[in-house]
Ligand SMILES: NC(=O)C1=CN([C@@H]2O[C@H](COP(=O)(O)OP(=O)(O)OC[C@H]3O[C@@H](n4cnc5c(N)ncnc54)[C@H](O)[C@@H]3O)[C@@H](O)[C@H]2O)C=CC1
Ligand SMILES: CC(=O)[C@](C)(O)C(=O)O
């Protein structure tokens with residue numbers, strides 16, 4: 001493992017050069033990897049592994065016709081590489097649990113029957129194992145239990161693979177029954193297209209992941225956007241102006257600079273006026289939301305968020321009510337304004353400018 005200094009704390013990271021693709025292929029050459037679930041992560045991981053030359057089959061319930069049809073359209077062949085979930089799980093030696101977290105609880109009794117000794121049970125989230133009191137997912141002692149959790153949407157797991165970039169993942173071994181769990185885990189991590197692999201535990205992964213997606217990555221993000229948009233609109237700003245100053249300028253400009261070189265770098269390349277205001281207001285926002293994040297982490301740690309996911313997402317009419325909720329969000333004024341704004345992005349001009357390298361390196365941090 002390479003040792004990397006993260007802001008003064010040393011952590012170990014697995015690099016592709018330590019665990020090259022040839023070693024992954026060697027490690028998994030006798031394995032049949034059964035990807036159970038063709039939702040978001042399923043297609044990305046299955047297709048990346050197949051394109052990397054691994055022996056992959058897909059298990060998908062035909063009752064979810066849309067997902068079955070997508071698997072067929074992606075080249076999986078019914079009866080050869082695409083099966084009902086139980087048959088795929090029987091055939092697989094590494095069983096990847098990539099149905100939704102609530103569905104993992106529902107299909108567990110069936111999966112458990114397919115876990116012959118020496119097989120590996122794989123997750124991309126610590127959820128089912130860590131909250132076993134609620135999910136009842138308790139693997140037998142004679143199988144490996146491993147996790148690779150890509151740190152991004154499945155869409156990017158596939159897109160980054162196709163662009164050659166890869167995506168970083170965390171990984172953990174919960175149970176090593178065969179003595180090969182660690183190598184199996186890293187080999188699958190490399191096979192699905194991970195770049196760097198960060199060691200974690202199932203518990204640390206799921207606590208941080210649930211906090212992140214409810215917080216800054218998704219929930220808090222949409223919440224603060226709504227709040228700012230509402231205030232601007234209430235003071236007579238047009239929808240386009242309110243949207244531009246809340247979302248468009250972030251996604252099209254400023255957050256890209258944060259990704260490129262950090263927050264201070266983005267600040268450095270904005271006006272002195274903006275920098276002063278942002279530095280002054282940062283602590284106020286932090287103070288306002290800190291209690292909310294503390295409450296969120298508590299709810300994650302005590303399993304309340306898990307109970308909410310299992311009861312809501314496991315309900316029979318959930319897909320219908322989810323569709324309604326997402327449609328309501330998409331049809332709210334802010335996101336309709338967003339649709340109009342996106343149609344006005346000046347793509348042509350951007351292409352011409354990108355041919356020049358003058359003036360694109362940014363202002364240094366002093
Ligand atoms: N979506 C993502 O990008 C990420 C997901 N993960 C984790 O990966 C795992 C899979 O998540 P997603 O790909 O989002 O799955 P998803 O939420 O898209 O699940 C869809 C799959 O579950 C199946 N399914 C749903 N209910 C079912 C039921 N009652 N019986 C049988 N099958 C059912 C669907 O047919 C489909 O194949 C989860 O543990 C998730 O937390 C981790 C990182 C990112
Ligand atoms: C993309 C990801 O890693 C999330 C947000 O945690 C998820 O989809 O569960």
Ligand SMILES: [Mg+2]
Pocket residue numbers: 150151152209213
């Ligand atoms: Mg995540």
Ligand SMILES: [Mg+2]
Pocket residue numbers: 209210213
């Ligand atoms: Mg998540």
